[in-house]
Amino acid sequence: MHHFFVSKEEIGEEKILLRGENFHHLHKVLRGQIGEKILISDGEGVDYQCEIQSFSEEEAVLSICFREEPHELPAKIILLQALPKGDKMEWIIQKAVELGISALIPLESKNTVMKLKEKKEEKKISRWQSIMDSAAKQSKRSILPKMENGMGWKEAFSYVKDCDFKLLPYENERGVIPTREILAKMEAAVKGKKNCSIALCIGPEGGFTKEEVEQAMGEGFLPISLGKRILRTETAAITALSLIMMQLEYATTE
Numbered sequence: 001m002h003h004f005f006v007s008k009e010e011i012g013e014e015k016i017l018l019r020g021e022n023f024h025h026l027h028k029v030l031r032g033q034i035g036e037k038i039l040i041s042d043g044e045g046v047d048y049q050c051e052i053q054s055f056s057e058e059e060a061v062l063s064i065c066f067r068e069e070p071h072e073l074p075a076k077i078i079l080l081q082a083l084p085k086g087d088k089m090e091w092i093i094q095k096a097v098e099l100g101i102s103a104l105i106p107l108e109s110k111n112t113v114m115k116l117k118e119k120k121e122e123k124k125i126s127r128w129q130s131i132m133d134s135a136a137k138q139s140k141r142s143i144l145p146k147m148e149n150g151m152g153w154k155e156a157f158s159y160v161k162d163c164d165f166k167l168l169p170y171e172n173e174r175g176v177i178p179t180r181e182i183l184a185k186m187e188a189a190v191k192g193k194k195n196c197s198i199a200l201c202i203g204p205e206g207g208f209t210k211e212e213v214e215q216a217m218g219e220g221f222l223p224i225s226l227g228k229r230i231l232r233t234e235t236a237a238i239t240a241l242s243l244i245m246m247q248l249e250y251a252t253t254e
Contacts, residue, residue, distance in 0.1 A: 001049075002030055003039040003137045005144055016040050016050055018060040027055055038062065043144045045070050070142040073100040073248045075186075075196040078163065079241070080156050082107045082204035083114040084233045092237050093128055097135035097145050099241040100248075104132070105159060106150040111206030116150035125149055153212065157219045160199035164189055168201045168221040169240050170213055171230050179224040183247045190251040198244060202237045 004026070010017045018026055018040075026032040032052050040048045040062065047070060050062035079101045081092055089106070096104060106116060106128075116124060129147040136144050151159065160166060165186050190196045201221060208216070217223065226239050 005043045016062040045142045071140050072142045074252045076102040078199045079104045080107045080201040082109045083112045094135045098139040103146045105148045112204040163197040163199040166199040166221040170223040187251040
């Protein structure tokens with residue numbers, strides 16, 4: 001089923017109007033057919049299953065069949081991802097959106113090899129947001145996650161200061177039992193609070209320095225273990241997000 005995000009202005013009580021780029025993509029590229037079912041999201045958590053009713057020269061009219069259950073996790077996840085080398089960031093962005101993040105902060109730390117150069121940052125962020133949007137459509141997200149501008153430690157700490165949980169996978173943290181206990185507390189918090197938020201901080205290829213870890217812990221981050229093996233930065237991000245996703249999904253299972 002094809003999936004589109006539209007503005008609230010295009011959504012009526014019984015019908016939705018698809019215009020502009022969305023209309024062109026549905027009509028000219030996907031060759032949508034009258035009667036075909038498609039999924040529409042308002043980008044803020046509301047999804048509608050619709051049926052194509054008609055096409056004109058500039059818009060498609062969709063009839064609303066019913067509102068779907070939101071496809072979102074019961075908590076907001078902010079991923080602080082230390083900038084990796086090459087095109088790994090694009091892969092991380094895509095998978096992180098599929099796993100449910102709400103926002104991603106490109107983080108510059110002492111051991112990050114890649115740096116966001118000021119003249120090219122806007123173009124890079126725009127491309128990464130486009131990858132986010134595509135991944136959100138493909139994975140049937142109910143919201144469009146946000147790609148933030150690159151930040152250093154101090155700015156990133158300020159951004160996530162009010163998060164309920166702050167997690168820092170760290171290769172020198174031993175034992176998964178404390179990690180399991182933290183995830184269990186997170187699950188309990190989600191059950192008791194509607195707007196729970198989680199910050200997850202992933203290090204670069206060279207890892208965080210001891211000083212950075214101590215600084216993060218001073219800001220309320222809890223070091224967690226992802227097992228006995230050393231994971232690449234992209235593996236660590238997906239592993240940690242997968243653990244969080246399953247714990248949150250279980251929290252809302254009746």
